[in-house]
Amino acid sequence: MFSKACEYALKIMIYLCTVQEEGKLAGLKDISNANGSPEAYTAKILQQLVKNGLLQSHRGPTGGFKVSDRPITLLEVVVAIDGESIVKDCVLGLRECSSARPCPVHDKFVAIRDHLKGVLNTTYLTDIKSGVIEGNRFLKL
Amino acid sequence: MFSKACEYALKIMIYLCTVQEEGKLAGLKDISNANGSPEAYTAKILQQLVKNGLLQSHRGPTGGFKVSDRPITLLEVVVAIDGESIVKDCVLGLRECSSARPCPVHDKFVAIRDHLKGVLNTTYLTDIKSGVIEGNRFLKL
DNA sequence: CTAATTAAGGATATAAAGGTCCGAAAATCT
DNA sequence: AGATTTTCGGACCTTTATATCCTTAATTAG
Numbered sequence: 001m002f003s004k005a006c007e008y009a010l011k012i013m014i015y016l017c018t019v020q021e022e023g024k025l026a027g028l029k030d031i032s033n034a035n036g037s038p039e040a041y042t043a044k045i046l047q048q049l050v051k052n053g054l055l056q057s058h059r060g061p062t063g064g065f066k067v068s069d070r071p072i073t074l075l076e077v078v079v080a081i082d083g084e085s086i087v088k089d090c091v092l093g094l095r096e097c098s099s100a101r102p103c104p105v106h107d108k109f110v111a112i113r114d115h116l117k118g119v120l121n122t123t124y125l126t127d128i129k130s131g132v133i134e135g136n137r138f139l140k141l
Numbered sequence: 142m143f144s145k146a147c148e149y150a151l152k153i154m155i156y157l158c159t160v161q162e163e164g165k166l167a168g169l170k171d172i173s174n175a176n177g178s179p180e181a182y183t184a185k186i187l188q189q190l191v192k193n194g195l196l197q198s199h200r201g202p203t204g205g206f207k208v209s210d211r212p213i214t215l216l217e218v219v220v221a222i223d224g225e226s227i228v229k230d231c232v233l234g235l236r237e238c239s240s241a242r243p244c245p246v247h248d249k250f251v252a253i254r255d256h257l258k259g260v261l262n263t264t265y266l267t268d269i270k271s272g273v274i275e276g277n278r279f280l281k282l
Numbered sequence: 283c284t285a286a287t288t289a290a291g292g293a294t295a296t297a298a299a300g301g302t303c304c305g306a307a308a309a310t311c312t
Numbered sequence: 313a314g315a316t317t318t319t320c321g322g323a324c325c326t327t328t329a330t331a332t333c334c335t336t337a338a339t340t341a342g
Binding site: 001004007008010011012014072086090092093094095097098101102103104105106108109111112115116119127128129131132135136138139140141 | 142143145148149151152155215225228231233234235237238242243244245246247249250252253256257258259264269272273277278279280281282
Binding site: 168185 | 286287289290291312
C-alpha cells in the first residue's frame, strides 16, 4: 500500500507528536530507535519531511526535530513521501482513466479510493497520538 | 496499490475472458498487444497464472491461453501475483498488528482493508468483462 | 518425419527502492 | 577559538521489481 519509506515517515511523525511536550526536540538516534527504522535511512526520510515543511530541524548539540506547529493530516505525510499516486493513479495502470473513459474496475475502485482518501485527509496526527502516549497503541515490532 | 505485474495480470485475465468465445485460445502476442504490456514480461506473468491454476495453456500451432473454466475473483488474481500482503500486512509495517496489539492507525485501516477485500472477493471476472466487450471500458492507454 | 509454431524456463540486463557511509555545515558548550 | 554534537547532502552499495534474450520442449500441419 505505502512504500517502506512512507511507513517510516508516518511512524516518525506520530512519534514526534507524542514527544512534543514543551517544544522539546528529538534526535535522530532517539527517533530511529523509537520506531525500529535503520538510522541512516531514517535520516534521509527526516530530511524529506523537513523539506516538505512537515518537520522543523535544528542542528548542533540540543538539536533535533520537531513537528511543525499546525494541524497535519496523514495524507500530507503520505503525499510528501510517496506522492499522490495512491489517491490518483488508475489501479490497472492506465494513463487516462476517468468516468468518461474508465478501466473495467474504475467504479469499484473509485469507492475504495474515496474511502481511503477520506480517512487520510481527515485524520490528524494529534488525533492518534494519545493512544501511543497511553501505551495501548504501538509503533514497533 | 498493486505491483505492475499484478496490473498486467488483471488486464490479461479480463482480456482473456472477453475473447473466450467457444473455448478459443489467445496467443502471447495477441494478449500483450491487447493490454499494452511488454511481450516477454507478459509471458512470465502468463506462466505464473498457469501455475496458479487461473489459466490453462496449450503449446504448438493453434496453442495459447484460456481462462480456467470456473468463476474467478479479482482477489484470486491479485493473490496469485502479489500474495496476500495487500489484504493482510499492517500498513505501518508492524510484524504483529491486531486489535489486541494495534498500531496507531489499525482501526481506520481495518475498515479500508475490509472494503477493499470485500470488493476483490466478490467481483468476478465474468462480472466485468461485458463492459470491455461492449466497448465502453478500456484495457489500454 | 520434418518444418513451423507456440509456450516453458533459465540466464541476464536495467531500473527503482531500500539502505549505508562519510565528510561538510551549523550550532552549542567550555 | 576549539572541541563536540547534530543535521545536511552527496556518493555509494544491496536488494527487489521490471524487462529482455535465447534455448528447449511440446504440438500441429504438411
